[in-house]
Amino acid sequence: MDLSQSVSIYIHIPFCRSRCSYCDFNTYAGMETYLADYTAALEKEIHLARPLLKTGEFIHTIYFGGGTPTILPAHQFARILDSIRREYLLTEDVEISTEANPLLLTAEGLRELRQAGVERLSMGMQSGNARELKLLGRRHSMADVIQSMDFARQAGFENINLDLIFGIPGQSLESLQESLEKALALQPEHLSLYSLTVEDGTPLARMLRDGRIPEPDADVSADMYEWLMDYLPRQGFEQYEISNWSRGEANRSRHNLQYWHNYPYLGFGAGAHSYFGHRRWANAAAIPDYIECLQSAQDWQVEAPPAAEQASLLTDWDEIQERMMMGLRLTEEGVCAVDFHERFGKDLEAIFPKEIASLLTNGLLEWAGEEQARRLRLTHRGRMLGNQVFMQFIEG
Numbered sequence: 044m045d046l047s048q049s050v051s052i053y054i055h056i057p058f059c060r061s062r063c064s065y066c067d068f069n070t071y072a073g074m075e076t077y078l079a080d081y082t083a084a085l086e087k088e089i090h091l092a093r094p095l096l097k098t099g100e101f102i103h104t105i106y107f108g109g110g111t112p113t114i115l116p117a118h119q120f121a122r123i124l125d126s127i128r129r130e131y132l133l134t135e136d137v138e139i140s141t142e143a144n145p146l147l148l149t150a151e152g153l154r155e156l157r158q159a160g161v162e163r164l165s166m167g168m169q170s171g172n173a174r175e176l177k178l179l180g181r182r183h184s185m186a187d188v189i190q191s192m193d194f195a196r197q198a199g200f201e202n203i204n205l206d207l208i209f210g211i212p213g214q215s216l217e218s219l220q221e222s223l224e225k226a227l228a229l230q231p232e233h234l235s236l237y238s239l240t241v242e243d244g245t246p247l248a249r250m251l252r253d254g255r256i257p258e259p260d261a262d263v264s265a266d267m268y269e270w271l272m273d274y275l276p277r278q279g280f281e282q283y284e285i286s287n288w289s290r291g292e293a294n295r296s297r298h299n300l301q302y303w304h305n306y307p308y309l310g311f312g313a314g315a316h317s318y319f320g321h322r323r324w325a326n327a328a329a330i331p332d333y334i335e336c337l338q339s340a341q342d343w344q345v346e347a348p349p350a351a352e353q354a355s356l357l358t359d360w361d362e363i364q365e366r367m368m369m370g371l372r373l374t375e376e377g378v379c380a381v382d383f384h385e386r387f388g389k390d391l392e393a394i395f396p397k398e399i400a401s402l403l404t405n406g407l408l409e410w411a412g413e414e415q416a417r418r419l420r421l422t423h424r425g426r427m428l429g430n431q432v433f434m435q436f437i438e439g
Contacts, residue, residue: 051301055312056112064180064246069314084337104298107141117155145191146183153198165204171225204233210264232294324354367436377420
């Protein structure tokens with residue numbers, strides 16, 4: 044199946060029991076009284092968006108993100124998925140994933156999730172160190188992660204990702220190594236490892252500003268990332284994206300690959316983003332505003348989706364820049380020259396001659412593959428300086 048003609052669905056669940064100290068996502072604590080109305084609003088948005096898929100496109104991935112999606116009772120997961128199945132055509136091997144907080148997972152809840160059709164878990168472990176978890180505002184322990192993994196395996200989950208963060212203030216390379224060994228002992232099929240970014244307005248940023256914690260050390264963080272790139276392949280994990288490793292191609296996140304390939308996706312829920320038909324839009328971020336928008340909505344206007352606060356029609360140049368920025372995140376695949384020409388009617392080197400030449404000379408990009416599969420990708424050194432590379436293809 045041509046994945047460029049397939050569509051992904053993202054469901055945003057912005058509810059949390061408490062917010063982590065580093066989080067600047069669209070999430071809210073203490074608003075669970077809205078859960079029932081929110082689920083109803085999601086079902087209505089899913090229904091109203093159906094006319095967008097006029098030519099029989101298939102949904103091949105569904106992803107629940109947050110926030111904490113597993114704050115939803117399993118029967119509400121099932122309701123949302125049933126709505127999608129009623130309205131859209133799904134591929135036989137549709138990938139259905141959810142993010143999960145190890146503190147909120149039970150054996151019964153995981154069995155019910157699996158029965159509803161969820162097959163892939165992405166669990167927020169973040170660290171195996173109690174001090175680091177406390178600093179990040181995480182309420183779970185390593186024991187919770189171990190128990191949740193055991194429950195998930197018993198429920199029949201065979202594709203589990205563990206998220207870890209590195210570059211935490213005060214974290215040493217040895218501490219990261221210990222956390223990773225604890226994660227590997229649980230035999231996940233996938234690992235996502237993210238360098239901590241301290242965002243303005245978060246509790247962690249205030250702690251740094253007040254001098255209560257040390258500044259993250261960029262050199263130590265770079266050492267950690269270099270060590271990860273060297274160590275994980277020897278443990279059977281291939282790095283297929285800047286921050287993602289999997290045990291073989293079958294365990295890659297197909298949903299995230301949709302983003303990195305710049306293929307279409309529909310985002311439902313408060314603050315969710317969509318990219319479809321050369322248009323991009325973002326929903327109202329506040330939970331009550333989102334619910335109110337859907338309660339009064341009657342149909343779907345392409346220029347102004349019912350819950351959208353922002354909507355725009357993208358130019359070819361917008362999409363070319365996004366293709367480069369996202370595609371170069373794929374460490375092995377990169378950006379295929381033939382595919383690029385088929386999509387945009389122009390050659391990569393004709394659009395970015397100086398940028399590509401400079402980055403090749405500086406050892407940050409390389410050409411790989413035979414002529415019909417020739418692709419531009421990051422070098423090992425380029426992965427270390429990915430953001431600097433991406434900015435070369437983004438017009439200031």
